[in-house]
Amino acid sequence: MHYLKREHSVYSFSKNHKPELHIKSGEKVVFQTYDCFTNQIQSEEDLVTSIDFSKVNPATGPVYIEEAQPGDILKVEIHDVKVRDWGVISTLPEIGVLIHRAETKTKIVEVENSLTVHFNDEISFDAAPMIGVIGCAPADEDVPCGLPGNHGGNIDNHVITKGSTVYLPVNVEGALFGLGDIHASMGDGEIGGTGVEISGEVETTISTIKGESIPRPLVETDDSWYTVASSDNTDRAIQIACEDMQDLLVKKWNLSPTDAYLLMSVAGDVQMCQCCKPSPIDVIARFRMPKIKNMPRLI
């Protein structure tokens, strides 16, 4: 079991970063993480307008996986996501679906035992700890951790949580994997641009899959498969996620492209990871296909 402290973190996914940890495929790693503001916000007086925005969305890592080669798939099993006892919610200036009807505000909320978020004296709801940033280094240019992409990154997908498995394309030798940006809770769409931003700890097993490739992240839960895609255009993000699922159903379930499409229309779901427009950040959509009895795995 490896333990990687949060001081070992980066603000971009890059083939040029020096690994902070070397592991073999199949080993367990616990990642300690900062919150998305690198813990710069400590009270409701600290506004996002007053922090250093070059220090957002740190990913703990990168981790070099010895067997990982370009074209492989990195398999990351999430065994647990634990969070500290308070988190930060904030509006972001000029970003978000309702920013035209909101003020700049920081709100600190109590998070009880990683189980309950106390929004105020009256409103409490179940926590649902999840990982916002997760990815491998891209083959080409560095990508800031605040952005999503085919390599993963800031995909803000709330199904990436305890019990789920994330599959990522390996683009460079060793994969150079990292994760961070935990939320104690985040709504689908993350309409304001923040969830309950919080530091914590993520327990994983990381391994490589040879002989198979994927173009973009894929997530598996107990009952479903999810393709994930991002684009500046919402409709296009949805379309890419659908195309990826169609490709998988044609390949693994032996359906014609038309039958895969018909099945997806009646039994699968378009869902939003983040659609926080207006924003300079791409929209991230996912397509959910429920697991169906006796049908093969998609990966």
Add this chain to the structure above:
Amino acid sequence: MHYLKREHSVYSFSKNHKPELHIKSGEKVVFQTYDCFTNQIQSEEDLVTSIDFSKVNPATGPVYIEEAQPGDILKVEIHDVKVRDWGVISTLPEIGVLIHRAETKTKIVEVENSLTVHFNDEISFDAAPMIGVIGCAPADEDVPCGLPGNHGGNIDNHVITKGSTVYLPVNVEGALFGLGDIHASMGDGEIGGTGVEISGEVETTISTIKGESIPRPLVETDDSWYTVASSDNTDRAIQIACEDMQDLLVKKWNLSPTDAYLLMSVAGDVQMCQCCKPSPIDVIARFRMPKIKNMPRLI
């Protein structure tokens, strides 16, 4: 208990339609419905390209509710949605997220006891009968039943099902309510433009709420509230659904607009009803706010 046969149906929501049934607020009505093709497709040889497209999405009705006046809310409790034992799935030419990768095809599927859809010999999944078209006559121009709008109409929202309650704005005297276009199952987004299209029967209680208004449909389930909005632009449909929910949380939960926005970002979900682009039909989005213990109802 009233029973309205499917021969009493219309292809538009219109203030000019003659009521097919008069009821008092609080009475039960069972609606028998055609499928969205007015049952024109009877085999896999019947393609959508060969049917009369002026006869799509019929709504059984309209029903005149004696107490309903413009500015009221119509409350429609859905007690049951039963479907026949087979349904139709189809691609639609030039419409849908993956139409560039699919052929024109009609597929007939067996639906067992309103419980299970048999897609083919290998693939079966749970049915989830739902109502695609539901609405009241608009105040102004007629709206074809195939289109969504503030009056309701073809909002293709799969949470409108057994056990849910739909709230609609009353725009004309008597409301002139109708419903149809049942699906044995439909994925969120309905990416191909059809669910498992099927005829059936819907059992409802219809009543009026005085002294309160809503701009667009609202849906209540056991655990959640949903605003529903449509627009030609996906981001704008999402934004309107969010604005409506923000307004409700400000009014009913006594939150500031900013706090409502923060709460929605961390605890509510943007979801898609239909995002079947490219298409001449508007995108329909919904925003889900979970019910929170001890907090007031939103309507």
